[in-house]
Structure formats: structure tokens, C-alpha cells
Amino acid sequence: MSVDISTVKRVAHLARIAVSEDDAARMTGQLNTILGFVEQLNEVNVDGVEPMTSVTPMAMKKRADVVDDGEKAADIVANAPIHEENFFVVPKVVE
């Protein structure tokens, strides 16, 4: 499978990365090189093989359902580019 420039633009939008016409053209070539490289996986017979879900067999650990962290809103917003009164500030979303 290979991608064309319109697919690259669509994927860039899905990934929320702005691309110029030149960027998209360059990326199309590079992505096709990589997709060409991974194509060889289709040779492998995977009949009856389960997809990997965990690299080491382990039961999901569960902790007690209690609040054991929190009350540190100031720490959490400290690195935000713009914040006010412990809220993240973003451009207007709802008109």
C-alpha cells in the first residue's frame, strides 16, 4: 500500500500537525519508503496467532479504590503556557 499527497494531508490533520504543500509532498515520499519497508510483514503466516497484548505475562495490578493523591492544582497548571486561577486557558471553543 502507498499513500498519495491528499492522504498525507488528511493524516496530518488527524495528527494535528500543520503541513505546507511542500511538507506534504516531501512526507509522501518518506512515508511511502517506510510503508514499502514494512510491507514485508505480509509474507508472514499468522494463521492462528494472537496479537500481542502484553510483552511479559502479567495480571493487571489493581490498587484500592481510594483517593491517595491530589489537591495540587497549582503544581499541575504550573507549566501551562497560559493559566488563570488554576484553570488552563485555551482559545474560545464554543461560540
Place this chain on the structure above:
Amino acid sequence: MTDLTALTIAEAREQLKAKAITATELTGAYIQAIENANEVLNAYIVTTPEKALKMAKASDARLASGNAGALEGIPLGIKDLFGTEGIHTQAASHILDGFKPHYESTVTANLWADGAVMLGKLNMDEFAMGSSNETSYYGPVKNPWRAKGSNTDLVPGGSSGGSAAAVAARLCAGATATDTGGSIRQPAAFTGTVGIKPTYGRCSRWGIVAFASSLDQAGPIARDVRDAAILLKSMASVDAKDTTSVDIAVPDYESAIGKPLAGLKIGIPKEYRVDGMPEEIEKLWQQGIAWLKDAGASIVDISLPHTKYALPAYYIVAPAEASSNLARYDGVRYGLRVPGKDIVDMYERTRATGFGEEVKRRIMIGTYVLSAGYYDAYYLQAQKVRNLIKKDFEDVFHAGVDAILTPATPSAAFGIADQDMAADPVKMYLNDIFTVTVNMAGLPGIAVPAGLDARGLPLGLQLIGRPFDEETLFQTAYVIEQAAGKFNAPKWW
């Protein structure tokens, strides 16, 4: 007085305990060495000399009162991927501009609890994506090694290029690193240092900037096998904040060093003899086999039939996980924000400006292979192949093999701004051809220097072990180190 930066961690530990030196003196020697070298090598992104001296002073007090920890007073460099409280943590990316976490990663917290001293944050490929340290927002790192009679600057490998270069150039006693597809072992091989990626789950991933969560593991880069064993013992732990960290006691890895190899079975996989591999690598491999045989190990030929599919499967699984992990960098919660006409435009401009080329490429591949209509063909197929790769190893271990010996990399270090690699991303990816299988199967792997090529550049061998059997790797790697000797880069910087 001899140069204190020449001491290994084990040697410094003895001298500190004997009060022959102080942690403050040792730390001062490293701060001076960094000041003299970093402008040229670019191994550190940020240095923290004041913090280092403060930590060293506290170490000296603990040494005096007999409360010394396992790494008391040992100055270390920390890869920029590890969250360090109040200190620059940017994964060498522009998108994390100005980020200073309000928490400490579990691995670094373990090191400080054992008395280690932090010298600063080490350069790396952006978000650990790269094999040459050239994708860093902070510019490439120079390898302390140069070919004989040449002034050409070489890459230190990647992504932990700053860690490997700093250890090789004696700008720290040891360094933390991480490995998703070979990012500890390949730079270790390129710089004549020792690097171990432990079993998935051995070190907590909490507080480490995530790249591909099912593959990422932290580990040390050190000057020799013993130092790597000392560091891993302190780094490893079970952690309630990482549910994939395992609740298995951390062994005293150092005690495995020096044990005879009699009775050990070492497997030699035929699939690691790849087309176009330089003769020198093959020779090195044969030499390694001979050393282990001389030391009493039995050598068996083995087959890992799905080896060639590990790299293509990796380039689906790793970008898929990365595209998801890196979705959090949106200009809202931390780091860079580039204003836009609305929120989506703000996201898109921020991410276009903040991410470098290689990171964008991988996010794009990941987004594509996870997108509707392609998920089964790419992602599901790769995860099935991954199970087959893992089964190859399980079969071999089940048949009684204790460890597997392979080359660490298909070549020695290459030049900065190599034209072939710049033109074709897949060429760069092929650097990880021998290391990536280990991440896909979650196994431990160690790279140990084994010789120099005809141009005088270091080459490494890799040992792959059973899950949570890092001890056999230290035991076996030490035998190679004893036979091969240690390699130091002649100082030119």
C-alpha cells in the same frame, strides 16, 4: 594528584569509603571536565553544578557519619527523558519548551535515595527517536572517538547519545539512558561503553517521558560491566505508579561478576548474519564465541526464524504507540504554544513548530497505521508477528540456551550528517537491526565493547538473556570484557 574522573564507580566507591577522596572533590573534578569539554562535545543540554555540589556536600556528611548509600557521592548524568523536579526536562524537544516538572521520576529518585549526585541533563534524539543523536533540538553530540588520523566528527549513536558520549569522555561516572529499539546498546557500542537494557518491567517507567510504552525501558550506560551492574541495582524497583513494573526482588547483580561460565549454554543465531555486514563484525563475533568457549561455556547454533521481521514490525508498533503518547503535546498543559485562529489551528501550529522532522514522520506513520481501514492490515499484523518473534526466543530458551551472543550493531560509528542516512530514513533505522528484537520480546540485552575496527573505532557485542536473568548477562559480559580489555577514547577535545 591523579585525575579523579579516571576512577570507575567501583573504584570511586572504595576511595570515598576509605576517605582517600571526598564526594565534593570528585564532583568538582567532573564539573571542571564538563566545563572544558561540553562546548565541543555537546553531551549535556543543561548542567546543574550548584545542585551537584550541594548533593556532594550532603554525601560527604553521610559518608562521615557512616550512613553512606550504595552510590554515595557518585556523580551521574541524567538523560533529558527523565523527569527531574524543578530541572529542565524536555526530551530534547522544542515542544516541551521551558518544562520543569513538579515531580521526580522513580528511577532518578532511586538513584538520589542511594546517594548519587546529579551533574545535569544529557542530550538525546528528540523524544528518543533516532540512532545518531542528530534529531535533538539542541544539536548533535560528537562522539569522543575519531578514526585514526582523521578529524571527521562521528555520531555517538542514539537515542542515548549524550549519555554514551558523556560516559566515554569521562564527563560523568555513569549515566541513565533508555532503550525502545536499541537506544542504550547502539550508542554504548559506538562509544566503547557498556549499556544494558533490562527486562521490560525491571525499572519503573514512571516519570520518564513516554515514547512507545510497551517497548520503553530505562537502563544504565557505564564504563565497565561492574559499574553497569552497580547502577542497575539502584535503578530497578517495583513501583505502584507503574503497573507494568514487576514485583521481583532486585538481585545483587555485582555478585554475578566473576562467576565461571562452565555449564552455560550460549546460542549463536544464524539469522544475525545479515547481507552486507562488514567482515570485521563477523570476525568480532567469532572472536567473542572463542572467548566464551575458552571460558568454559558451550556454544550451540540456534535459529530465530522471524528475526528479519522485527524491524518492520517495530516501525509499526513504535510509531503507533508514539502517535498516541505524543498526542498530549497540544500547547495547553505544558511547553510551547503557537497561537492560531481557533483551537485546532493552535494545536496544528504548535505541533508543526514544536516537533522535529523525525518525530513528525513517526507520528504520521503511527496515525496512518491506526486509522480506520488500516488498523488490521498494519497494526494487528505487526502485533501478531511480535508474538512470533517472542516465541522464537521462548523456544530457544526452552531448549536450554542460557544467553544469546550477537553483534551489537551492523557497523562502527558513522559521520555526523551522513548523506545516505539523511536521504533514506530506513537506512538509519537499520542501525537497530540486532537490538530491536530484544525490545519486541521484552528481554534483557547488554552491549559490551569487544574490540576496535581497522580505523580504531570501537565495536560491541550483544548478549540477550532470559526474562529477568540480567545476572547471566553481567556474568558473561564480564568474561568478554576481561578478554577484550577496556577501550578509552584518546582525548582530542
